[in-house]
Amino acid sequence: MTNNDEDKGAGTARSSGKQRRIGLKDIADELGISQTAVSFAINDRPGVSEETKRKVKQAAAKLGWSPVYAAQALGSSKTMTVGFAPARSADGLQDESFMLHFMTGLHASFSAKGYGLLYRPCSSLNEELAVYRDWSRRKRVDGVILVDLRADDPRPELLNQLGVTAALAGGPDPSGLVPSLSIDDSGTMTSVLRHLLDRGHRRIAYLCGDPALDYSRDRETAFRAFAKRSRLESIHVEFTEFDTTKAAETTLRLLRLPVPPTAFIYESETLAAASLRAVSKRLLETGEYPAGLPAIVSFEDSFICEAVYPSITSVHRDAGEYGAKVAKLLLKMLAGERVSGNRKILTPQLIVRESTERTVG
Incomplete structure (x- = not known):
């Protein structure tokens, strides 16, 4: 040497x-x-x-x-740095405990191997794409982590053209260009609906996040399929773009229907908590809803779900473990190891709390 x-x-x-x-x-x-x-x-x-x-x-x-x-x-060509540039606002990331724990898991796995995590939040998909081009041109990172796969997502093809190694949290990537680790969202939705059906709920609303995101589409598909198999009396699917004000207003609007939903499923704990507050306030001020509060379930779990009253039934996933496993997938790729195209990992757990305790007739 x-x-x-x-x-x-x-x-x-x-x-x-x-x-x-x-x-x-x-x-x-x-x-x-x-x-x-x-x-x-x-x-x-x-x-x-x-x-x-x-x-x-x-x-x-x-x-x-x-x-x-x-x-x-x-x-060498190594920078010992991995890039993470999600197209979400800084405020949105601060409000989502899942993403914060996910990033903690990423950091734990990368730092154990001497890698740093370069975090660069983006306000749009176009900005995220520009960041990848810049990183590739300057050889700034050895690889990147992708989240929030979209319909006709341009990122896998771009990263492949740039020669940037990437791993996807979610998916799978339809193009097969980016290996991924995903959570069984459709199976989890089925578990949520079975729980509500066991409580007697046959009129259920699902307030989604963004229709362009693959996990929102998977959950919606599972929701509609279950409703058809179980012959639910009525269903409603509404997209909120993760806007808490829109979620609360939509919830109040649906509760004013002649035959309103008796249960609501929300994409995140912030949407669920904001809607619960709006309904509780309206009920206290006007007594407008004879049946009282509807059942509420959140697809994300955090301290918020335990802190509000009634506490919110929610889907718990170990976001830190998920981040650690996605990071390890990328580390294998950076070491030149062969990896499988897509694997589903982690089994989410439904945490039943006060918001779905009551059984309807």
Whole structure:
């Protein structure tokens, strides 16, 4: 190995109060193995045994070795950075606990392998596409994480053209260009509807988020299919664009129908909580709804669902675990491993609370 090659894996350590460089050769000499084997072990590459990897990492820690990423970047095409540029407003991300926990899971998996997460929220799909072009041109990231797959989504094709490695949370990608990990939204919708049907609800409304998102479409399809199989008395599907004001107004409008829904399913906990507040306020002021509060279910779970009264029945998914698994999928791709096209992971759990306790006749 040349001196330049040694520098790529060089690290730093303090010894006798002075800063000195620790290289792969020091670790190799410590263990009596080749520098190539040390490099493979440090970077978790195939070609050395798990036992050798363990010994190398122990020796590196003992000697005080740590990677110098600036040196690595000069000698390779790696940036040790993964990009995440969801097309959502900053306010929207702050309101969604699922996305915040998802990002925590991403960071946990990436940081364990020495990768940083470059977060760049975008206000539109066009801005997100522009960010990917910029990152590719400047070789800013090694790969990207995609969320919120859309109908006729242009992102997989663009990233494929740019040569940027990507993993998708959701999907699957119809083009087959981006491997993905998804949650069984249609199966979860069926579980929610069975719960409501068991409580006697046969007039049910579903207040969706964005009709362009694949998971909203999957849930709507499952909702309509269940309603047809179970011969529900009436159903309503309304899109809110994740606007809490629109969700609340739509809920009040549907409750004024001659034969209103007795149960509502909402895309997120913020939509559910805002609508519950509006209905409770209206009921307190006017007593307009003889049947009282409708049953309410949220497709997202957070402290909000427990804090309001009545507490809201919701679908719980471990967003942190989901983020960690999506990150690991991308890490496998960056390491050159073969991965499957799409897998469904995690089994959401329906948390039954006060909002659906009452049984209707």
